[in-house]
Amino acid sequence: MKLISDRYTFEGVSLEFKLQLAKKDRRHLLVVFSGGFVGGFDFDGESFTKLNCAILWIRDELNTYYIQHEGDKVYQFAVNSLIEKTLNDLGISRKSVTLLGLSKGGTGALYHGLRFDYPNIVLSVPRIKPAIGNIKNRPAIVEGLLGSVADEAIANFDQLIPDLLKTSSAEKNIYLFSSINDAQYTTEIQPHLPLFRRYSNFNYVETHSTNVRQHEDVSLYNISLISSVVSFLIDGITPKYGEVQNGIYSEMDRQSVAPETFYIKNHPVISIESHAIRDGGLYLRGRAFLMYNDASEYGSVKRKLVLTSAANTYSIQLGGLKDRRNNRDFSQGTGHDYNAGSYATLGNLAHNLDALPFGEYLCSIEIQQGRNNFSSSEFEGRPSRELRVINGYVLKSVFEKRLLRISKIPMHDYHDHSAYIQLDALEVRSSRLYIKGSCIVKNVNYSNWGDVQYKLVLKSRSNSDSSVSLDLAKSKGKPPLYPWRDPNVEIFTTPQNKGIELPNIDEDEYDVYLLVDLRDYVFVSGLERTATVNQSGIIIFNPSY
Numbered sequence: 001m002k003l004i005s006d007r008y009t010f011e012g013v014s015l016e017f018k019l020q021l022a023k024k025d026r027r028h029l030l031v032v033f034s035g036g037f038v039g040g041f042d043f044d045g046e047s048f049t050k051l052n053c054a055i056l057w058i059r060d061e062l063n064t065y066y067i068q069h070e071g072d073k074v075y076q077f078a079v080n081s082l083i084e085k086t087l088n089d090l091g092i093s094r095k096s097v098t099l100l101g102l103s104k105g106g107t108g109a110l111y112h113g114l115r116f117d118y119p120n121i122v123l124s125v126p127r128i129k130p131a132i133g134n135i136k137n138r139p140a141i142v143e144g145l146l147g148s149v150a151d152e153a154i155a156n157f158d159q160l161i162p163d164l165l166k167t168s169s170a171e172k173n174i175y176l177f178s179s180i181n182d183a184q185y186t187t188e189i190q191p192h193l194p195l196f197r198r199y200s201n202f203n204y205v206e207t208h209s210t211n212v213r214q215h216e217d218v219s220l221y222n223i224s225l226i227s228s229v230v231s232f233l234i235d236g237i238t239p240k241y242g243e244v245q246n247g248i249y250s251e252m253d254r255q256s257v258a259p260e261t262f263y264i265k266n267h268p269v270i271s272i273e274s275h276a277i278r279d280g281g282l283y284l285r286g287r288a289f290l291m292y293n294d295a296s297e298y299g300s301v302k303r304k305l306v307l308t309s310a311a312n313t314y315s316i317q318l319g320g321l322k323d324r325r326n327n328r329d330f331s332q333g334t335g336h337d338y339n340a341g342s343y344a345t346l347g348n349l350a351h352n353l354d355a356l357p358f359g360e361y362l363c364s365i366e367i368q369q370g371r372n373n374f375s376s377s378e379f380e381g382r383p384s385r386e387l388r389v390i391n392g393y394v395l396k397s398v399f400e401k402r403l404l405r406i407s408k409i410p411m412h413d414y415h416d417h418s419a420y421i422q423l424d425a426l427e428v429r430s431s432r433l434y435i436k437g438s439c440i441v442k443n444v445n446y447s448n449w450g451d452v453q454y455k456l457v458l459k460s461r462s463n464s465d466s467s468v469s470l471d472l473a474k475s476k477g478k479p480p481l482y483p484w485r486d487p488n489v490e491i492f493t494t495p496q497n498k499g500i501e502l503p504n505i506d507e508d509e510y511d512v513y514l515l516v517d518l519r520d521y522v523f524v525s526g527l528e529r530t531a532t533v534n535q536s537g538i539i540i541f542n543p544s545y
Contacts, residue, residue, distance in 0.1 A: 003049075008085070010078035013069075017082060018057040020049060022090070028053040028234040029092050031083055033101035033108035037063055037141065042105055047227055053234040056086050058108075063141050065130050066108030067160070071147035079108070080116050095119055098233045100226075102219040103127070107161070113172065114164035120233045122226060124177040124219040128188045129158035165195035172199050173238045175229050179207040179218045179247075201240055203229075209247030210335070211328045220328050222246075266372050267291040269330060269341065270365060272381035275399050277388040281350035282397060282406065285321070286381065289341035290369045291330060296337035298322070302368040303343050306375075307406060309359035316351050318343040318365075354391060356408050363404040378402040387517045389457045389469040394515070394522060411459065411467070411513075411524060418442045421514060423527055428539050432499030435472065438491050439516055441523050449474075453517040454492040457524070458510040458531050466508075469515065470500055505533050512541070 004019040018041060022028070030053050034042040041057040048055065060066055064075045087094055098120035101109035106126030113121035127133050131154040134141045139149055146153045174196060178189045196202045205225060212221050219226070225246070232239050267290065274285040288303050289295040303318040326338035345351045364377035383400040389411060396407045423437040435456060454474055460466035473495040492514070494500055512529040515522070532540045 008082045010081045011074050013075055013078035015078055015082055016059045016061060020055040022054040023052045026052040026234060027092055028096045029087060030055045030098050030100060030230060030234060032057045033066055033105035034059050035101060035103035035105035042102060051234060054090055063144055065104055067111055080112060098122060098230060100230060111161055114168040117169055120173045122175045122229055125182055125215055128161050128192050131157045162195060170199050173201040174199050175203045177205045177218060177222045179212045181212045182215050182218055184215055201238060203241050204243040206245050207247045208245055208249040211331055268374055268376060270376055270379050272379045272399055275384045277386040277395055277397055279350040280390050281352040283345055283350040285344040287326060287342050288365055288367055289338055290367060290372055290374055292336055293369050293372060295341040296339050298340050300340055304366050306364045306366055307361035309361045312357045312359055314356050317346055319346045353395060353408060358408050358410060360407040363406060379404060389467045392467055419523060419525060421525055426529060426541050431502055433502055434494050434499050436493045440490050441516060444518055444521060449489055451519060452489055455515040457513040457515050461509040461511060468505055502539060507533050507535055
């Protein structure tokens with residue numbers, strides 16, 4: 001379902017938010033308070049956007065902890081006003097609200113749940129006393145929060161949440177996640193647990209695991225539990241599990257099994273997490289290591305990507321990356337360290353493929369880890385596809401069915417005239433490019449939205465290796481000469497009809513082409529236009545005849 005992104009203004013305070021409407025018959029609002037001190041929304045990945053309730057994400061751009069800015073408490077009323085307006089607009093009762101947040105977002109969720117009496121609060125590693133907790137390492141955050149760094153201002157602010165814990169209605173469902181390995185545990189969580197215990201349904205998960213070594217690890221480790229709790233609450237079910245522990249070193253009764261008995265020696269972990277053709281080459285990032293072997297430092301694992309065609313083999317050296325999520329996801333409490341188990345193309349940059357011979361290639365990855373060697377052409381990850389025109393050739397990369405395939409073909413080899421193209425508009429206005437037209441490739445069905453991608457290609461007349469490709473949008477319609485076809489995506493146009501901001505293009509004469517990517521088929525055709533780029537970077541389109 002499409003997300004609504006907007007801003008909400010209340011008494012001079014402007015809040016950035018996103019809203020997802022409810023699906024099916026759910027009458028519940030989940031409010032997500034984002035944490036951290038940089039941009040972005042927490043819990044906006046696939047696992048949460050698939051929830052059936054309405055979801056309101058709020059960002060704290062001024063680092064107010066959703067409470068106040070420079071001592072002015074209007075910010076908290078702005079946040080609550082946005083929540084109440086959303087409830088009114090959607091016709092949802094305030095009894096059907098769950099507040100969720102981690103770290104700074106957890107502080108916001110806890111404060112608003114107590115201060116404005118919302119029934120369900122799910123929070124991970126919140127700061128109970130944010131001012132004293134930040135004064136040493138982030139004094140600017142504290143000054144922006146309080147308008148002062150005076151001891152009295154810090155003490156008064158930090159008493160807000162403890163006072164609310166003592167006085168707010170005890171009829172609440174609170175779910176708190178923490179760990180003794182979090183450096184903030186002894187100052188933020190442990191001293192305040194007695195205050196939480198006065199609530200009628202207080203639930204506490206304390207994580208004991210070597211995978212949890214610092215503050216942010218707690219939420220990552222427990223993300224599936226947090227998601228499960230939220231899933232129950234939005235269906236009107238309130239779990240009660242009290243105070244429990246989790247993790248391989250918890251005090252829960254567990255079957256005693258020596259870790260060595262369940263080792264699968266050299267079990268491979270191979271994935272693609274990011275896949276793109278950009279900056280004139282191929283970019284990859286993912287995980288590649290052998291379990292139950294050391295992968296703690298950059299040199300622990302060596303990797304290369306091997307591209308194999310019928311006639312050629314081409315290797316790309318991959319660089320190591322450190323990612324603590326590897327230990328979170330794979331350590332299984334065995335004591336092995338996979339911190340450096342991730343990879344990317346060298347320098348975390350795209351690898352230039354000008355030297356790759358033309359052809360179609362299947363990719364595999366080779367891993368050398370200690371005395372062990374392993375090779376595989378299968379990757380975990382989400383399917384993706386990329387296509388770009390680079391230096392006079394078409395570079396296409398497709399990752400699907402666990403296989404990564406790359407093809408590099410000279411652009412002129414793709415020329416084909418078995419298509420009908422009608423160009424309705426191609427012009428530059430106010431330094432933005434506008435285009436509209438229709439294309440039907442004969443005997444190829446691409447009625448589904450994901451079947452086709454369009455690009456406009458400008459190919460230099462003076463330098464055969466120089467070209468520029470621009471992504472176009474698509475829309476549904478019926479080309480006039482083919483009225484018998486069903487409405488489909490045969491219309492190419494400027495994204496949102498707002499024009500394309502022109503890139504820096506060298507002064508030259510260019511031939512103009514339309515490139516159509518039809519999954520298993522690539523079609524390129526000239527548009528009977530030339531483009532002239534003058535000294536000022538202005539593009540003028542002229543007929544080619």
